[in-house]
Amino acid sequence: MKAMVLEKQDLLENLPLKLKDLPLPEPEDDEIRLKISVCGVCRTDLHIVEGELPAHKMPVIPGHQIVGYVDKLGAHAKKYRLGDRLGIPWLYKTCGKCKYCKSERENLCDAPMFTGYDVNGGFAEYVIVNEEFAYPLPGNYNDKEVAPLLCAGVIGYQAFKATGLKDSGRLGLFGFGSSAHILLQICNHLGIETYVVSRTEKELKLAEKLGAKWTGRIDEDMGVLLDAVIVFAPSGELLVKALKKIAKGGIVVSAGIYTTPLPGFDYSHIYPEKTLTSVAHTSRKNVQEFLNLAGRFKIHTEVNEYELAEANMALLNIKYSKISGSSVLINQPS
Numbered sequence: 330m331k332a333m334v335l336e337k338q339d340l341l342e343n344l345p346l347k348l349k350d351l352p353l354p355e356p357e358d359d360e361i362r363l364k365i366s367v368c369g370v371c372r373t374d375l376h377i378v379e380g381e382l383p384a385h386k387m388p389v390i391p392g393h394q395i396v397g398y399v400d401k402l403g404a405h406a407k408k409y410r411l412g413d414r415l416g417i418p419w420l421y422k423t424c425g426k427c428k429y430c431k432s433e434r435e436n437l438c439d440a441p442m443f444t445g446y447d448v449n450g451g452f453a454e455y456v457i458v459n460e461e462f463a464y465p466l467p468g469n470y471n472d473k474e475v476a477p478l479l480c481a482g483v484i485g486y487q488a489f490k491a492t493g494l495k496d497s498g499r500l501g502l503f504g505f506g507s508s509a510h511i512l513l514q515i516c517n518h519l520g521i522e523t524y525v526v527s528r529t530e531k532e533l534k535l536a537e538k539l540g541a542k543w544t545g546r547i548d549e550d551m552g553v554l555l556d557a558v559i560v561f562a563p564s565g566e567l568l569v570k571a572l573k574k575i576a577k578g579g580i581v582v583s584a585g586i587y588t589t590p591l592p593g594f595d596y597s598h599i600y601p602e603k604t605l606t607s608v609a610h611t612s613r614k615n616v617q618e619f620l621n622l623a624g625r626f627k628i629h630t631e632v633n634e635y636e637l638a639e640a641n642m643a644l645l646n647i648k649y650s651k652i653s654g655s656s657v658l659i660n661q662p663s
């Protein structure tokens with residue numbers, strides 16, 4: 330099979346992902362093999378490729394928003410049939426034994442494996458997964474529409490749940506990439522007002538088009554204090570500034586797996602009763618809950634399409650904020 334393989338972490342300008350021909354992987358026991366049609370491209374892939382995240386498996390095939398069709402079953406796989414359309418997100422496997430796995434917080438598992446990081450992911454033509462960690466996808470989306478929901482959508486939803494908001498209130502979305510543009514539409518659906526902060530005009534325009542209540546730069550006055558902010562941009566400085574945008578009792582949630590250092594701040598940033606936290610990964614329960622929610626109405630995903638061999642370019646465009654919305658790699662049918 331063809332795959333874009335990372336052999337050594339390096340700056341994207343040096344095109345570290347190389348197109349290779351690899352043997353077809355074989356599913357064992359309760360694993361299944363998917364023939365990949367589309368794989369989303371995410372900022373986390375950028376951090377894996379360039380090395381802000383330490384290397385785990387090397388060489389590795391990145392990619393963790395995989396849409397594919399079951400093409401081979403392991404000897405003991407029984408949940409799905411050949412041809413079923415399934416998705417694979419970032420959470421590839423959990424231990425099932427640690428205190429987090431046993432208390433419905435498997436996103437914090439002590440020994441997790443992540444797709445496209447600890448095991449080969451979706452920048453390829455085929456992938457292997459345990460059947461318990463793959464998900465049927467809502468039928469009201471085609472493959473390239475649904476791929477960005479699998480990480481960008483799911484992570485945004487995990488962060489949204491951390492805010493405690495349900496069906497009213499004012500939510501800030503700071504940094505308006507793939508995750509935020511999906512979450513904004515969920516907020517519209519649920520009746521939550523969104524306040525979008527971004528440095529790029531393109532992103533602010535998209536936010537406005539999608540129905541944000543307010544859009545602007547971080548130093549502009551919103552005229553109100555927010556109940557919660559989710560910071561999607563990997564900026565410690567923005568996290569601290571967000572604390573000044575929330576009302577007492579409010580919460581700032583960092584949705585990133587990586588962020589620049591936080592500058593020092595005085596007590597007034599967290600008093601009275603302001604919370605600063607982060608979300609890490611997702612549980613299977615939240616992935617399923619999010620996919621169910623997405624199936625009830627149509628989330629519009631702004632999708633930039635690339636061929637598999639263009640993965641370096643797709644990531645470079647995310648690095649330099651050259652695109653708005655989500656990016657996907659598409660496999661030509663063979």
Ligand SMILES: [Zn+2]
Binds near residue numbers: 429438439441
């Ligand atoms: Zn565990």
Ligand SMILES: [Zn+2]
Binds near residue numbers: 371372393419480481
């Ligand atoms: Zn991701």
